[in-house]
Amino acid sequence: MSPRPGFVLEVDRSTPATLMWHGEGFRLEKLPVGTRVVYGPEPIDALKDPDQAIRNALEHPLGDSQPLRTLLFAGMRLTIAFDDISLPLPPMRPPDARQRVIEAVLDLAAEAGVDDVVLIAALALHRRMTDPELRHALGDRVFEAFAPNGLLLQHDAEDPSNLVHLGLTDQGEDVEINRRAAESDLLVYVNINLVPMDGGHKSVATGLASYKSLKHHHNVRTLMNSRSLMDEHHSELRNSNWRMGRLIAASGVKIFQIETTLNTKTFPEQLGFLQKREWEWSVRDRASFLAASSALARTPVGLSRKIFHSVQAPHDITSVQTGEVEAVHRSTLDNIYRQQSVAVSGQTDVLTMGLPYICPYNVNSTMNPILVACLGLGYFFNLYRGKPLVREGGVLIMSHPTPWEFNPVHHPSYIDFFEQVLAETTDMFEIEAKYEESFATDPWYVHLYRTSYAYHGVHPLYMWYWCAHAMAHLGRVIIVGGDRAAVRRMGFSPASTLNDALELAEDVVGRDPTITHLHAPPLLLADVT
Amino acid sequence: MTRRVHGAVEPGSDGFRFVTERPTRPGGVVVPLPKRKLGVDYDTSWARRYPVRLARAMVLDDFSRPVLRVALSPKVIGLEHLDPVQGPMILAANHASHLDTALLVSILPSWLRHRTIVAAAADYFFDRHWKAAFWSFGLGAIPMERSKVNRRSADLATSLIEDGWSLVIFPEGGRTADGWGREFKGGASYLAKRCGVPVIPVHIRGTRPVLAKSSSRFRPGSTEIRLGDPLVLAAGEDARKFAARIEKAVAALADEAESDWWSARRRAAAGTTPPFRGPDVSAWRREWALPESARKDQPPARERASDKPWKRGKSAT
């Protein structure tokens, strides 16, 4: 049976309760009659033989590029950069897509007799990956060949001796990237594309860049003018990255881009009901849901967090393309749209969504309130092309426990940002002007970023800026079931139940508002007309 | 009636301390240095006395052998090469894991394994008293210098071999760090020449994934031990050339372990046996070219994770 496309359901009296995520848990909510629920397409078919497909793609690149085999020669300097732990979400069942691709690339490199090979995790300002996480992404064979010899590196954006400034774009944006990558004979980038925002020139221009470069597009103005982040034609973030990427190519850095796309098979069979349409749940699904929710209710938070973070998604690779960056990315985007695109007509007054336990920045970690805001307002709100799902001045209702909890190892600067900066002001422009520099240059944060597993000091501010478009667009943001003090600290309104939230919303949008509910994950992209 | 003299030192009241505490030494007295014999000087003869040998045999037969059989599932090929040897012999094997010694000894036939001593690195196994005692007892180990032949240990080994003891020795001098073999040193061939006994080449396959060097992770797996034809020094052959010959023999057994006997024989005849020490290329390519049985981690990475995440136990952090 071929996978069905996504669609918009209009809730009526016969509609069963809808599944809504709530952090490390989920519940069923009866949505008001007339609510539109946006369901994503079912997972499309995967490649039958991914390894063969990869080898094929390496022999038949797209755009102005030669096959990889001919680009490798003995005595060359080869660098292989790969996406870090923020992708895919949840982490994939082994073998990871990066493992398959890198093993195929290294087989060719071994055949060609290339000795000087270095692997770099393209972290930008994210945290370093731990050894088990690297093993998971690359596989044991690659890890054992490179890690003990010091050839498996993690990009260090604060190491001046390992950065090279390539110039300024025509808009005056600094382009400064990893030195080893820039000075190699060939830079192979291995990417996994989960959402349209990833990939293309962004891989190298952001993933291997320094703060000096990033602040030209990771700022409030750029993000406010990215409507949406997922729309290639209207994203100021994408435009900036494209300018930078073209400059990188023009300055002589030879890049062989390899992009893969995954289908949306997000949950293992045991939790399959999370992916199915509620009226199609079988007896087994209903029993699993009941067992899971009652077990979770009795499990302490720490343990349920551990359980959820150990879930591995049975993602399959749906396409592989290699070669010249822009041609490859075009093909990648087509594949993503094929999997995720849903047509939606018109906007509503209210948008509701349940937020899961994981976002790109808390893999194996705690989701603190700032990340909750970023996931809802930064990512999920931006899963559209055309117009946002909710009208201007409308209300966004998110469901997440929003605990006032921070992981001090992964997110040390977040704690200070939340306690000290947000207590003074939540206005993004003010925060950018007054606090960004001290967070970006604080020596302690830099020390933790370079030697421990901490996100860069400026990262929480970026998470806050990510919400810029949404905050400018919406009239109010309400969080259901969240820690009241934490929700208030961020300038949002707390509500205990969905009905209370809808009542609070009525103060802003008037009585009997129209409502859209975003049924994600699994991921989707709404084409709103 | 005892007359007590006042002013004398009376240890009686604190008799315990008087007995247990050493008296202080006056100045001007020369103090001899304490003699502690460790390392190469450690005397292992007590471990070859009959009662100790009996105890060792019992431990080996009733405990070590069954445990190793379960943990390592050894498959032994070539035991028949031992039969024609009359008298003591030297077994020269490749070395990848601490388990090699125990494994090799345990698969030998009883008439041989109870009359075997093992050459163990003096700086590692004999640097503390308790370690020296443990290994002397458990394996019948004798201390041996790693790189050059120490006179004392050479004399000891020679006299023991002449007494009828067989010797297990690892000519590489230590465990392999990267999975490929190291150069065979001259110790085994020197002893073979001096005592006039044959050398049995041995290849042990599969112990590195179980317990590798510099790793404390133990993963039960399956192993194979291949014994080859006995090698005897040709007339006038010097020890170094003989060592190279032994290395070639072990390499041929390794080739046989990875492919099959016939292909290995043909390659040995043609001189195209894959080198024991691995390809002469950069480190990552050497690792890339390792056969699965020599990799540190048990294949494959393609195991499918459980569908029930709560049963998995450990998180990836």
Place this chain on the structure above:
Amino acid sequence: MARHLDEEGVRVKALQFERNMPRFAAARVASALVGSGKGVKIGPLELVELEPFDLPGEGWVRVHPRLAGICGSDLATLDGRSSRYFEPIVSFPFVPGHEVVGDVEGGTLDGKRAVLEPVLGCQARGIDPPCQGCAAGHKGACERIAFGHVRPGLQTGYCRDTGGGWSTGFVAHESQLHEVPTDMSDEAAVMVEPVACAVHAALAAKIAGGERVVVLGAGTLGLCVIAALRALCLPGALVVVAKHPAQRNLARDLGADQVVKPGEHKRAARRLSGSLALESSDGGIERLTGGVDLVIDCVGTSDSLAQCLDIVRPSGRVVLVGMPGVVKLDLAPLWQREIEIRGAYAYGCEERPEGPRSTFEIALQLVRQAHLERLVSARYALENYEDAVAHAASAGRRGAVKIVFDLRKAGSGKDAFGGQEVGGPRVATTTKEAK
């Protein structure tokens, strides 16, 4: 302006603190079990009627209190928590109360209002020549406080012979009285003494200019210290650690750059000073390797002192303003980082760029400048002393700062609030104020 005259024979109503060990112990237990201030009922404090005090000698006058404040040191005494160090320098039974504004009877300030400088130095004790401290004007450093023709007592309010502020009448030496300007309200005047402590502490900190300062505690003393720092010194950045929301708002008003909650002090200090840190096992901050230049402790517990040592930089300074008791402290950080701890007690004479000035004079000016009368949150009659002490003990939690006893009778003159309470929630007072 009506006068209050104790005619001969009219007795003085006062709260008296007796030396009664069993009741002392009971108060201590009660305060430990139930909470500070709750042990008053069973403690040794009693409302009594006394014969008016004799004037101990030349230069002594009678004073009739108008407002008398309750201080943290008074609360510690009532709870039985104060150090036994004080025993030889107080004389039982005594009437507490050293933050007083009252009407003077006799002497040069006869008929005028005055605020009391409670320290009993050489001059008050009739000791001539005065000791080194008193000669220099630093009465707080008097070396003769248990001698002279007044019984031992470091201040009025701890001395048997003088009486104290929590009464309708006591005696004071003229050198202890400072005239209150006619345009200053009683509430402003009663704040002068705590503000003088704060001024002295702020100046004792010897801020050269530009230092990063953290103030722990935002009770009365903490808030006055913030005001003093802003007015008299030039700190580079001023961060205040305050527990309660009302305190936080006031701290910000009075000039704090940043206000944080108690658990956040290490992180705030780290960001302020740009220091690196040593991590604890759970990933949080164990201690800083750098720190801020100056920490002023206005809390006075073992915990607060340990917190000071946590966040001050090597060779930094810690000033203890709040009265501490016996604390258990690991001095290894003090030694290894060459930290200076100094106490700041009372007041005296301050060296200013314009010349030496008495602390009280500076305090009078500061109270006016920063409108510190708004810190008086509630007034109580002497009879309601249990409620008053309980309110003072939980002032922070209840949104109040300074609690005072109101001893004025009807038609008594200047009053800042015209009979209305400001700041604290329900106030129990039985004085009927005329507009």
